[in-house]
Amino acid sequence: MAYNLKENVMKEDRLSAGHRMCAGCGSPVAVRTVLRALEPEDKAVVCSATSCLEVSTFMYPYTAWKDSFIHNAFENAGATLSGVETAYRAMKKRGKIDETWKFIAFGGDGGTYDIGFQSLSGAMERGHDLVYVCYDNEAYMNTGIQRSSSTPHFADTTTTPVGSVVPGKLQQKKDLTRIMVAHGVPYVAQTTFLGNFQDITEKAHRAIYTPGPAFLNVMAPCPRGWRYPSEEMMTVTKAAVETCVWPLYEVVEGKYRLTYEPKKKLPVEEYLKLQGRFAHMFKPGNEWMIAQVQAEVDRKWEELLQQCSL
Amino acid sequence: MGIKERLSGNEAVAYAMRQINPDVMAAFPITPSTEIPQYFSSYVDNGQVDTEFVAVESEHSAMSACIGAQAAGCRAISATSSCGLCYMTEMLYVAASDRLPITLAVSCRALSGPININNDHSDAMGVRDAGWLMLFAENNQEAYDNYLQAMRIGEAVGLPIMVCQDGFITSHAIENIELVEDDKVKAFVGEYHPEHYLLNKDESIAVGAYATPVYYMECKRLQAQAMLDAKDVIRQVGAQFGEMTGRTYGLVEEYRMEDADEAIVIIGSSAGTAKAAIEELRSQGRKVGLVKIRSFRPFPTEEVVKALTKVKSFAVMDKADSFNGHCGPLYAEVTAALYAQGVHEPKGISYIYGLGGRDVRVESIQHVFDELQEITRTGAVGETYRYLDVRE
Numbered sequence: 001m002a003y004n005l006k007e008n009v010m011k012e013d014r015l016s017a018g019h020r021m022c023a024g025c026g027s028p029v030a031v032r033t034v035l036r037a038l039e040p041e042d043k044a045v046v047c048s049a050t051s052c053l054e055v056s057t058f059m060y061p062y063t064a065w066k067d068s069f070i071h072n073a074f075e076n077a078g079a080t081l082s083g084v085e086t087a088y089r090a091m092k093k094r095g096k097i098d099e100t101w102k103f104i105a106f107g108g109d110g111g112t113y114d115i116g117f118q119s120l121s122g123a124m125e126r127g128h129d130l131v132y133v134c135y136d137n138e139a140y141m142n143t144g145i146q147r148s149s150s151t152p153h154f155a156d157t158t159t160t161p162v163g164s165v166v167p168g169k170l171q172q173k174k175d176l177t178r179i180m181v182a183h184g185v186p187y188v189a190q191t192t193f194l195g196n197f198q199d200i201t202e203k204a205h206r207a208i209y210t211p212g213p214a215f216l217n218v219m220a221p222c223p224r225g226w227r228y229p230s231e232e233m234m235t236v237t238k239a240a241v242e243t244c245v246w247p248l249y250e251v252v253e254g255k256y257r258l259t260y261e262p263k264k265k266l267p268v269e270e271y272l273k274l275q276g277r278f279a280h281m282f283k284p285g286n287e288w289m290i291a292q293v294q295a296e297v298d299r300k301w302e303e304l305l306q307q308c309s310l
Numbered sequence: 311m312g313i314k315e316r317l318s319g320n321e322a323v324a325y326a327m328r329q330i331n332p333d334v335m336a337a338f339p340i341t342p343s344t345e346i347p348q349y350f351s352s353y354v355d356n357g358q359v360d361t362e363f364v365a366v367e368s369e370h371s372a373m374s375a376c377i378g379a380q381a382a383g384c385r386a387i388s389a390t391s392s393c394g395l396c397y398m399t400e401m402l403y404v405a406a407s408d409r410l411p412i413t414l415a416v417s418c419r420a421l422s423g424p425i426n427i428n429n430d431h432s433d434a435m436g437v438r439d440a441g442w443l444m445l446f447a448e449n450n451q452e453a454y455d456n457y458l459q460a461m462r463i464g465e466a467v468g469l470p471i472m473v474c475q476d477g478f479i480t481s482h483a484i485e486n487i488e489l490v491e492d493d494k495v496k497a498f499v500g501e502y503h504p505e506h507y508l509l510n511k512d513e514s515i516a517v518g519a520y521a522t523p524v525y526y527m528e529c530k531r532l533q534a535q536a537m538l539d540a541k542d543v544i545r546q547v548g549a550q551f552g553e554m555t556g557r558t559y560g561l562v563e564e565y566r567m568e569d570a571d572e573a574i575v576i577i578g579s580s581a582g583t584a585k586a587a588i589e590e591l592r593s594q595g596r597k598v599g600l601v602k603i604r605s606f607r608p609f610p611t612e613e614v615v616k617a618l619t620k621v622k623s624f625a626v627m628d629k630a631d632s633f634n635g636h637c638g639p640l641y642a643e644v645t646a647a648l649y650a651q652g653v654h655e656p657k658g659i660s661y662i663y664g665l666g667g668r669d670v671r672v673e674s675i676q677h678v679f680d681e682l683q684e685i686t687r688t689g690a691v692g693e694t695y696r697y698l699d700v701r702e
Contacts, residue, residue: 045382045508060519068508071518072377072404079371082364083336083378083386088509090333090362090384099511119374122367 005196011036014044019064020056024230026193026220026237027053027135031106033197034133034216035067037204043067044102045088047081049111050074052142053135075115077105078123078132085128102208103130109150110140113176124183124213131207134176135220145225149174152245153296154289155277157225162280167289172296180215181251187212189250191259192219192237199248199259206250219246227276239271244301249308256307265301268294312488312555319447319480322454322487323389323415323473324349328359329495330461332413333384333502336364336375338394341427342477343417346389369394373401373412380410381517383507385461387412391477392419395433399440402470406441406533408517411464414442415457416474417481418578418629420666428667429477431577434606435630435639441533443471443540444607448563448581450475450485452604455557458490459547461499466543467536476579478667490555498554537608544605561610563602564617566592570599572682573618575644576627577603580663580670584627587675598679603640611647618648622686623657625678627698629664636695638662657691663698674699 014035021028031053038044044067048054054071057064072080085103092098107116112134120132139157140146146159152173156162160169177190187210189203200218207214219240223230240246241260245268248260269290272278281289317325324346327335337347353359366372372388379386390398395416405412418434420426434444443464447453453475464471475481490498506515521529545560552558563581566588567573576584581602591598601617603610618624626645628638637645641660648656661678664670678698685691 043509043511047378055520058516058519060521060525063516063519065516066514068510068514069516070378070381070508071520072374073400076371076374076401079366079374080378082366082371083334083375083380084382084508085378086334086336086362086364086375087379087382087384087386090379091382091509093360093362094333096383097509097511101509118367119371122371125367126364 003198003202005198008036008197008201011040014038014066015057016064016066020059021052022223022230024223024233025052026137026218026222026233029193030133030135030200030218030220033200034104034204037201037208038102042100042102044104045070045081045084047071047077047084047103047105049077049105049107049116051108051111053106053108055142074111076119077107077111077116078120081105081130082123082126082128085130103128104208105130105132107132107134108141109134109136109138110148113150113174114148121183124180124185124215127212129212131214131216133216133218135218137220137222137225138173139222139225141222141225150176153293154281156280157277167280167286177217181254184254185213185215186210186253187214187250190217190246191248192240192246193234194238194241194248194260203250203259225277228274232274236271236274239266239274242266243268243271244297245271247301247304249304256304256310258304258308268297312490315487315489316484317450317487318345318482318484319450319453319475320345320417320482321349322450323457323475324353325489326454326457326495327387328353329490329492330499331359332361332387334362334364334376334379334386335388336366336372336379336386337388338366338369338372338390340369340391340394342419342481343389343391343394343415345481346415346417369397370401373398373405376412377401377405377408377410380412381408381508383504383509385502387414389415389417391417392421392433395437396421399437402437402440402442404518405470407529409468409536410470411461411468412470413460413464414470414472416472417477418474419477426666429479429629430665430667431629434472434474438607438639441469441537442607443469443537443605445471445473445605446577446603447473447475447480448579448602450480450483451487451557453480454487454489455551455555455559458495458498459551459559461502462547463540463543465502467540469533469536469540479579488555494554498551540608541610559604560613561605562613562617563604565600565602567599567601567617569597571597571622571686572679573599573601573621573624574627574675574678575601575603575614575624575640577606577640578629580627580629583670583672584675587672587679590672591676591679596679596683609643609647611650614644614647615651615653618644618656619653621656623682625659625661625682627661627663627678631662631665636660657685659685659691659694659696661696661698668699
């Protein structure tokens with residue numbers, strides 16, 4: 001059936017309103033959109049790594065999760081959900097349950113790129129039938145905007161403060177999506193919020209309904225860490241896509257496919273200028289930073305185009 | 311009657327696992343517990359069990375997967391040793407707080423550094439405050455028997471349980487053992503029916519909440535209550551096990567304590583060595599005895615106090631040091647129990663022994679009893695914090 005935004009948003013939310021996430025945060029948007037891709041008749045167990053998302057949605061005695069939900073720790077959403085999924089297979093085999101359940105983990109970039117990386121890698125390698133969704137806001141936001149391996153080059157964070165000697169983060173962002181592709185899992189995709197949400201919705205559906213492990217990397221901006229006005233979240237994600245800072249693509253059984261190609265690739269300034277964390281890059285004398293980021297984006301974009309053409 | 315066999319401690323525990331046929335096992339190799347998942351994998355691959363075995367990439371993930379599986383509604387098990395137990399420590403606390411009766415077999419081994427693969431109790435003692443029930447075995451028979459009782463105990467109070475044996479000494483040494491028939495084991499252990507679980511189509515639940523100061527302490531108080539309640543459960547299950555096998559278990563074992571003037575308190579395989587030492591000393595007319603701790607968590611306060619009240623002196627033997635500058639962890643528990651009950655007469659010393667596989671001989675234990683005899687005779691305790699059989 002063709003995608004229809006109105007019909008999609010009419011589905012009942014599986015993450016209820018009233019949670020404590022900030023206005024203008026991408027994380028609950030990612031969660032609600034991904035969960036909307038579940039067929040309404042299917043049951044699900046959702047797992048969250050310790051994160052803003054977890055502490056804001058499940059503060060005892062309240063929970064915003066309508067599906068069964070488990071939080072375990074910061075670094076082990078992959079392993080925890082692989083345990084749940086294994087239990088499902090064990091119980092199904094023994095005739096203890098007969099309905100269909102799906103398994104979806106959410107982690108921030110800290111809990112996914114960094115401390116939860118081993119656990120995630122293990123879960124993917126073992127082939128559990130689950131989806132791991134990284135809501136990537138490019139720093140440890142829950143503890144107060146510390147750099148992660150996902151933080152982009154030159155970004156100003158509380159552990160890479162722009163100083164008189166060091167101009168923000170010195171390293172480039174880790175390319176986790178490709179690392180997950182290298183695991184040889186059947187479905188990997190990179191997405192964010194764009195237009196009518198067709199891209200993320202379709203990818204979430206494919207990720208959930210592809211048998212075996214799937215990984216979804218969702219750029220999910222943080223208004224506090226990135227320093228943009230709350231109402232501008234969609235402007236920021238659109239700029240990330242149009243500048244090719246965050247290309248939208250999927251990899252099905254190892255085959256790359258670009259799912260959105262900007263009509264005119266915009267210069268990276270169009271993305272960087274929207275966010276306070278990059279403000280220092282626009283000061284006179286710092287043009288080299290922008291030039292360097294542009295060169296990195298261009299190189300990776302060309303590489304991706306080439307892979308998609310194979 | 312049971313089945314007469316010869317098995318190592320690891321094989322005995324794996325055999326018990328096969329008989330129980332749990333839903334999920336998640337484990338990672340580490341010496342000396344590795345054999346347990348090895349034996350169990352062969353049961354899986356030969357169709358002797360239909361357990362789902364998850365070969366995780368670390369002990370941290372082993373316990374994480376067990377938490378997920380048990381919360382989902384399954385019986386989940388694992389096995390580990392030493393640094394592996396350390397590495398899953400964070401998750402041990404979560405398992406206890408989530409009130410998930412996971413069963414963990416531990417073949418106790420020293421901790422690094424220096425790296426050492428041999429037995430002591432540093433690993434288990436390091437996680438003694440994680441909120442797990444902890445049973446210790448003297449030999450392979452007890453390791454097997456404890457394992458068969460573990461799920462009944464853990465599931466009754468809603469706490470995870472460790473079944474500990476001494477690495478190599480028990481885990482690898484082959485001894486005679488009496489096994490229980492499969493059908494009797496199945497009937498004794500029973501089925502697992504959790505009240506709430508993730509994969510219940512009629513009720514969504516949420517596990518692992520963020521609890522503010524308004525609720526956190528009540529959560530901990532409930533855990534403390536479960537630990538208190540476990541004492542009676544351990545006694546009851548141990549008695550029922552005795553009805554089935556003739557081998558009855560409590561929280562402690564008293565050995566020749568009826569008229570003892572000097573006693574040692576000990577955990578694990580060295581209790582066997584101590585019994586031999588006691589027999590020899592008894593033949594010389596010495597009134598010596600032993601209190602063996604089977605359940606370290608919950609701690610058998612009443613039993614220990616009752617056993618030691620009448621002795622003139624005692625030594626608490628710790629196969630781990632607390633590095634607190636005055637005593638081992640078991641000594642701290644024993645003396646706290648005595649003090650709380652107003653028992654001040656017996657003179658007690660702390661012995662650290664057997665670290666990193668240092669051999670514990672009959673003469674070693676006899677030396678301790680000689681020291682105790684001297685304390686009884688002179689009334690002078692001297693240094694209470696002592697190391698046994700060490701080059702100074």
